[in-house]
Amino acid sequence: MTELLQYVANGLVSGGIYAIVAVGFITIYNVSKVINLAQGEFLMLGGMVTVALIGMNLPYGLAALLAILLVTLIGVLMQKYVIAYVKKANPISLIILTIGISTLIRGIASFIWGKDAFALEPITSNEPISIGGVMIAQQSIWILAAVLIILFLLWYLMDKTILGKKINACSVNPMAARLMGISPTKMSMLAFAISGATGAIAGIVIAPLSVTSYDIGVLLGIKGFSAAILGGLGNPLGAAVAAFLLGIVESLGAGYISSGMKDAIAFLVLIGMLLIKPSGIFGERSVGKGGL
């Protein structure tokens, strides 16, 4: 029983990481109908920039804050100088553009920091906490806290503020939004900023759990994207639930079936679910609505 709970706990932590990535995908998708495949690179940059700044003798908190600001800025610049420039292109071209950007960011990162992995100190200590025999790293609690706070803030922004209403308006009908004096370009830039910031936060909180390197974004990006699709593209809450589900399935699969088949099991479940419900668990005909 303890073992089962431990698998679930492990899965919740990985799921939390995927959830932040998935929410980043959806924030941008909702506004601009672009799947930003450089989302994983935002995570990588968050962790790596923090490590680099700490290496320059900056205190942890300041380094993390600067890293978040820098990645947010990169998100904004990416929207301003790439996505907004080719706004007449169809979503598929834009998606391919984001792949190009992700490769470019990865290349520059490996150029600056090399191909080695780096460690980041945990925010609090390395000692695990035992809850009824289930061991949980203190850093995992930070990760889950970060996920919940990000989800709450996003919900608050989208549902309770005028700004959120504007973003939603652009998502539902850009033309009508523009007629109401809302700039879809600005909203899209805001979405990229939010994605950049959440991505960077995720990158920082997950780095101490294992290690971080120039290429960690690739796999996390794929997992987060899968969760976003599984949750029904366009629904942040659905994506978060799907992400946790994916994490738990992965963990249980590795534990009870075969660790070599871990990813295969998770993706088999994903394919199976999408075959049964092509629009995702919480999706509402999003396939027809959007660019995909």
Added chain:
Amino acid sequence: MKKRTFKKWLFPAAVASLVFLSACGGGATPAAESGTGGASKDPIKVGAIFSLTGPNSPLGVPEKQAVELLVKEINGAGGVEGRPLEVIFEDDKSDNTEAVKAIKKLASKEKVVAVLGSSGSGPSLGMAEYAAAEKLPLISMAAADQITNPVRAGIYKTPHTDVHGTKRIFKYLKEKGITKIATLNDSNPYGSGWTTQLQKYAPEYGITIVAEEKYGTKDPSMSSQLTKIKGTDAQALIVAGTNPGPATIVKEAKQLNLTIPIISSHGSANSKFLELIGDAGEGVLMVAGKLLIPEQVAADDPQSAIIKKFVDGYQAAYNTQPDGFAGYGYDGLNLLVEGLKQAGGDTSKLGEVLEKAKYVGVTGEFKFTADDHNGLTEDSMIMVEVKDGKFQLVK
């Protein structure tokens, strides 16, 4: 409108191409020239193919540095058999095809008498294929057992194999009375090689493998595998992979409160591993070559003199401690020179005489025979423990 868009694209495109160009710039490796030495005779040309760029570059760069250092020393002392030694370096970019291209070029254009390299197992296996067919002596610095097993004429290698590591760990476990182990290895060729050897030799040492788990090189978390291992009655965990995988495992084992000893392979035996595990790594064990802790090698150890000489020279030249890879390169060239001396300068005999070469190196004591072209035993490996963030010899 069209023109404007183009202009706006120009800047990022220019930046991208600059990055690309400068990345490629590192790949060019000029041949090392050796001006001094026996003036009247032609130099003996030796090829050296290392992975100076690409994922294997952390291996290839120290190998090249060690070889360069040794060439200077040899030529300063009058060369080999009165002839200066000329080493021509090539970069295989960590790529199998590039490695084969490089060895073909060295053999046909430069007419080298022997080749050192490469750093990775894949490129080395490709080169060995060609070298064996052309009867060109080759000394590889790569780990895979298949390079010298089965034995081929003229093909040798210097690093310890997974067989040595496995036997050394099992010997240690036997001393400690541990009979049940779990393994968690990378699913790449390096880790799978270990999995095979661990299975093969376990019965010989009376050891049972109670859990055999794998992880992917890029996996961000191995906690599920560790949870499973925690649920078994394993008394020790063996981890084989290259950084950062084993470091992640050590950290997560701590997070899961897994208290059995963790023994890591020599694939992650370097200072980077210590840096990555931080304070989570106290008590982690590792099998490694003696070069990992040169200052702790006993004075009466047959290797102590050469290790000290190599470490001091390397430290003076590059202001950093040599790692195991630098040692593989150093031993490779030393073995080659030993062979050249025994062949009396007759380079055509080189492949044969190497088969009888005996040489005490920094990696271990090499004794090449007709059916052992690696020449090392597990006794040249040591067990170390991480204590206060440093490697300590386990006696």
